[in-house]
Amino acid sequence: MRSVIKGTGSALPAKCVTNAELAARVxxxxxxxxxxxxxxxRYIADETETTSSLATAAARxxxxxxxIEAGExxxxxxxxATPDHTFPATATQVQAALGCGGGIAFDVQAVCSGFLYAxxxxxxxxxxxxxKKALVIGAETFSxxxxxxxxxxxxxxxxxxxxxxxxxxxxxxxxxGDGPGIxxxxxxxxxxxxxxLYVDGGPSTTQTVGHLRMRGREVFRHAxxxxxxxxxxxxxxxxxxxxxxxxxxxxxxxxRILDAxxxxxxxxxxxxxxTVDRHANTSAASVPLALDVAxxxxxxxxGDLVMxxxxxxxxxxxxxxxxx
Ligand code: ACO
Numbered sequence: 001m002r003s004v005i006k007g008t009g010s011a012l013p014a015k016c017v018t019n020a021e022l023a024a025r026v027x028x029x030x031x032x033x034x035x036x037x038x039x040x041x042r043y044i045a046d047e048t049e050t051t052s053s054l055a056t057a058a059a060r061x062x063x064x065x066x067x068i069e070a071g072e073x074x075x076x077x078x079x080x081a082t083p084d085h086t087f088p089a090t091a092t093q094v095q096a097a098l099g100c101g102g103g104i105a106f107d108v109q110a111v112c113s114g115f116l117y118a119x120x121x122x123x124x125x126x127x128x129x130x131x132k133k134a135l136v137i138g139a140e141t142f143s144x145x146x147x148x149x150x151x152x153x154x155x156x157x158x159x160x161x162x163x164x165x166x167x168x169x170x171x172x173x174x175x176x177g178d179g180p181g182i183x184x185x186x187x188x189x190x191x192x193x194x195x196x197l198y199v200d201g202g203p204s205t206t207q208t209v210g211h212l213r214m215r216g217r218e219v220f221r222h223a224x225x226x227x228x229x230x231x232x233x234x235x236x237x238x239x240x241x242x243x244x245x246x247x248x249x250x251x252x253x254x255x256r257i258l259d260a261x262x263x264x265x266x267x268x269x270x271x272x273x274x275t276v277d278r279h280a281n282t283s284a285a286s287v288p289l290a291l292d293v294a295x296x297x298x299x300x301x302x303g304d305l306v307m308x309x310x311x312x313x314x315x316x317x318x319x320x321x322x323x324x
Contacts, residue, residue, distance in 0.1 A: 002181025003123040003134075003166045005322060006068065009061025010162040010292035011054045012279070013045040019155070026151040033155050038255025042158025042280035044143045052084045052093040054161035055139035058288070059094055062135065065295075066165035073165075074103035074131030077122045079114025079138045079284035081313070082145060083107060086203050094137065104131060110189070111197070112251050112312025114138055114284030115162070119308070119320055120185040126168040137163040138284035145199055147211040156254075157212070158280035162288025180302070180323045184238035186230050187318035193222065197313040223257050223311045227319070228264040231309055234319045240305065242267055245321075247300050251310030252276035252286040261309075273299070283312065300324060 018041045019030035033039050045054065055078060063070055078091035091105040104125070110117040115138035122134045139161035146154045171179040196218045201210015227250075235241060242265045250258055252275050262272050275290040282289055287308050294300040304324045311317035 001127045001168050002171045002179065003126045004169045004181045005164050005324060006167045007062045007064070007066025007165045008163065008288065008292040008295045009058045009063070009065055010160065010289045011057035011061070012043040012160045013049045013054065015044050015046060016041050017044050022155055025148065026154060028151045028155055036256070037156060038274070038276050039156065039280045040277045043160055045141045045159040049141070049159070050084050051080050051082050051139045051141050051161070052090045052097065054141070054159065055090060055094045055137045055163070056097040058139065058161035058163040059098060059135050059137055061292070062163040062165045068133060068165055070098040070100040072133050073098070073100050073135050075122060075125055075134035076103070076105040077118040077134065077136050078107050079110065079118040080107055080140055081109055081111045081114065081283055082141045090139065091137070110284070110312060110316040111314060112253065112281070112283045112286070113187070113310040113314070113316040113318050114312070115287045116185070116308060116310045116318035116320055117187060117316065119164070119182070120187055120318065122166055123182045123185065126166060132168050134166045135163055136166055136288070137161060138286070138288045140283040140285045142212070142283055145209060145212050150211070152216060153212055153214050156281050158282050160279055160282040160285045160289050162285050162292050164288055164291070182320060182322045184234045185318065185320040186233045186237070187316070188226070188230060189314050189316045191314060193315045196222070197315070220254070220257060222315060223253065224260045224264065226311050226315065226317045227261045227309055230317055230319045231265055231307060234307070234321050238321050240321070244305055245271065245307050246304040247294065248272045248307045248309065249287055249291045249294065251312070252279060252290055253281045253311075
């Protein structure tokens with residue numbers, strides 16, 4: 001039994017904010033942001049747009065692409081660090097909006113690695129028969145937890161959502177790398193690094209939502225090392241080498257992290273899907289958003305071998321290899 005990606009979808013807030021617009025609010029410049037990060041613009045939710053509304057829009061697109069009715073979905077796993085409410089889980093609000101109550105729905109919290117954690121969890125649950133069809137969603141409104149006075153962080157993030165429909169399929173006697181589906185995944189966490197990337201509020205501590213705080217340089221260093229390592233682990237497990245990969249869909253934190261990781265693996269940059277220029281860092285939404293962009297513009301096709309990877313607060317990190 002394998003979990004096969006049957007469709008993808010995404011959603012962005014209506015409002016696009018350019019670097020020049022940010023430079024009018026904080027002491028920064030388009031040149032600094034582009035040179036250090038590759039980011040040119042980001043989408044920012046207004047008060048009518050929430051994590052669940054973006055997630056629901058992305059889920060509807062993914063269902064339409066898969067040709068699957070919402071009522072067939074038995075499992076929703078939603079990755080977010082910016083839920084609509086402390087509880088209930090945003091996944092349950094998406095389930096209600098889609099009108100498919102009764103199945104399993106819950107959130108996972110692994111910040112920017114959230115989609116990898118959600119995908120791996122859903123894959124395991126489908127393969128053990130807990131459900132037949134699942135929605136895996138990454139959705140965030142990071143604009144709500146940014147300190148808009150802090151130029152070192154507020155220029156880096158954006159809002160959005162991405163979704164995939166997974167279906168459990170019997171691939172029969174297909175070899176390890178043949179046939180569609182998720183072939184191998186690895187997840188990691190190391191809680192010793194909390195102070196490098198965290199939110200300084202929460203229900204059990206300050207009773208406030210808090211703001212994102214980051215030591216960017218240290219995060220950058222850890223990201224390149226951890227990502228190269230986990231990509232190697234997943235390739236080994238699936239019996240492939242980097243040369244076999246058709247596309248890498250990485251977490252979109254920073255163009256320089258993407259370049260450095262590709263160089264470490266000897267991967268040509270044209271195999272790396274890049275959306276950080278348009279979307280900035282949308283945390284758990286960035287991998288499924290980038291996947292949907294590349295599926296819709298025709299780059300990622302059926303049969304392609306695609307590597308997903310991400311690293312985020314915690315630290316948490318992970319990678320997953322799938323045949324489309
Ligand atoms: N505009 C202008 N100047 C700025 C800005 C800004 N927006 N932000 C910082 N600076 C200044 C700093 O104050 C510093 O000035 P100083 O030298 O006078 O002290 C100078 O620019 C250099 O600052 P550094 O932080 O050393 O710059 P660096 O080259 O490391 O780039 C960046 C910063 C872009 C944050 C980089 O470290 C990075 O990308 N790190 C990874 C962070 C990341 O992607 N986090 C998210 C990944 S994990 C996740 O997604 C949750």
